[in-house]
Amino acid sequence: xxxxxxxIGAHPDDVELTCGGTLVLLKARGRRFGIVDLTxxxxxxxxxxxxxxxxxxxxxxxxxxxxxxxxxxxxxxLSTSRQNELVLMDVIRREKPRLVITSYPEDRHxxxxxxxxxxxxxxxxxxxxxxxxxxxxxxxxxxxxxPTGIMHEPDFVVDVTAAMETxxxxxxxxxxxxxxxxxxxxxxxxxxxxxxxAIEARARHVGFLVGVDFGEGFLTKRPPRIDDPVxxxxxxxxxx
Numbered sequence: 571x572x573x574x575x576x577x578i579g580a581h582p583d584d585v586e587l588t589c590g591g592t593l594v595l596l597k598a599r600g601r602r603f604g605i606v607d608l609t610x611x612x613x614x615x616x617x618x619x620x621x622x623x624x625x626x627x628x629x630x631x632x633x634x635x636x637x638x639x640x641x642x643x644x645x646x647x648l649s650t651s652r653q654n655e656l657v658l659m660d661v662i663r664r665e666k667p668r669l670v671i672t673s674y675p676e677d678r679h680x681x682x683x684x685x686x687x688x689x690x691x692x693x694x695x696x697x698x699x700x701x702x703x704x705x706x707x708x709x710x711x712x713x714x715x716x717p718t719g720i721m722h723e724p725d726f727v728v729d730v731t732a733a734m735e736t737x738x739x740x741x742x743x744x745x746x747x748x749x750x751x752x753x754x755x756x757x758x759x760x761x762x763x764x765x766x767x768a769i770e771a772r773a774r775h776v777g778f779l780v781g782v783d784f785g786e787g788f789l790t791k792r793p794p795r796i797d798d799p800v801x802x803x804x805x806x807x808x809x810x
Contacts, residue, residue, distance in 0.1 A: 572666035573636055575603040576710070578658075580648055580673060580685035581611040582626040582640070583744045587769055588716035589671055590633055591730025591737040592786050597634035598733075604665055605630055605638040608658075608685055613646035616755045617746030629743035632736060643688075648681040650688045656703060658692040663705035670713040674789055678719035686715060715789040724787025726794055727776055731783040734773070741766070781805040 575596060579585045585593070585605050593603050607626060612619045623640065630638035639661065643654050662670070670693050675686030690713050695701055697709025717724075730737060742748065747760050759765060770784075777785035782805070796802050 571602070571636075573604045574601040574667065575669045575671060576606060576662065576665055576667035577603060578606045578608065578670060578672045578685070578689050580608050580679070580681040581614075581645060582607045582622045583611070583629070583741070583747060584673065584682070584718065585671075586629050586633070586737070586740045586744070588673070588718060589786055589788075590629075590740050591733040591773070591784070592671075592728045592788075593633050593635070594733035594736045594740075595728065595730060602636050603634075604667075605633075605635050606658075606661060607638070607640045608643045608648060608654075608688070609645035609681070610640050610642070611645055614747065616753075616758060616760075621746045622744070625744045625746060629740040632740040632743060645681065648684045648688070650684050650691065654688060655692045655695060656701075658688065659696040659701065660703035660705055662693055662696040662710065663703060663708045666708045668711050670710045671788070672713060672715060674715040674717050674720075674722055676720065676722070677717075682718045689713065712790065712792060717787065717789070721772070722787075722789055724776060724779070725790045727780045727785040727787050729777065729780065729782040729784070730773065730786050731777065734784050738770075741769070 577585045577589055577593060596603055610619045611622045626638060641657060670689060672689040673682040673686040675683050677683045693710050693713050697707055699707040748766055773784040776787040777783050
């Protein structure tokens with residue numbers, strides 16, 4: 571059965587850290603979504619690939635995903651090759667999403683930047699009938715982007731206040747990657763206690779931009795339609 575949304579990240583936990591709350595809200599509204607990780611996170615300093623796989627499955631269950639799939643595009647060396655495009659095109663054609671969400675093609679981590687470009691290109695090419703894969707042509711309505719390591723001013727914000735508890739639980743499912751008292755594994759940026767504090771602070775900041783407690787911001791190359799401009803700014807005070 572087709573999904574409404576396909577969220578695609580370079581690594582396990584990219585989706586949870588950036589758009590997990592939005593996916594929870596979509597699920598509550600009857601939308602179906604799937605998650606695709608382009609790599610298994612095998613180059614991560616902490617944990618193992620098998621640990622990451624189990625954590626990713628648990629996180630997807632918490633968010634309410636219809637499925638989660640891991641592709642083997644090479645953590646730490648993800649490329650925008652034609653071979654990878656064809657594999658991803660076939661996944662998009664198979665699942666028939668109306669909307670694709672992925673990382674913005676400009677980031678500190680090369681895998682994130684390359685993932686954004688690869689997904690953008692594959693989503694377009696998936697609509698060309700003369701490119702043959704195992705499934706018939708399908709082009710999503712649009713591709714939107716979440717920022718990762720580098721903050722970008724959002725084009726629109728989703729109020730995820732009601733989804734924050736579930737979002738936090740999905741993030742913490744990746745226990746091997748984040749701060750644990752007494753852990754003897756090497757410290758990374760993600761394992762510092764302040765990292766998860768910063769992730770929550772980002773959600774608070776983005777939410778503040780639109781007058782809510784928590785938000786997730788997205789970028790888009792085409793503006794979304796707003797049917798009621800008055801309602802879109804409800805809650806703002808003059809001079810906000």
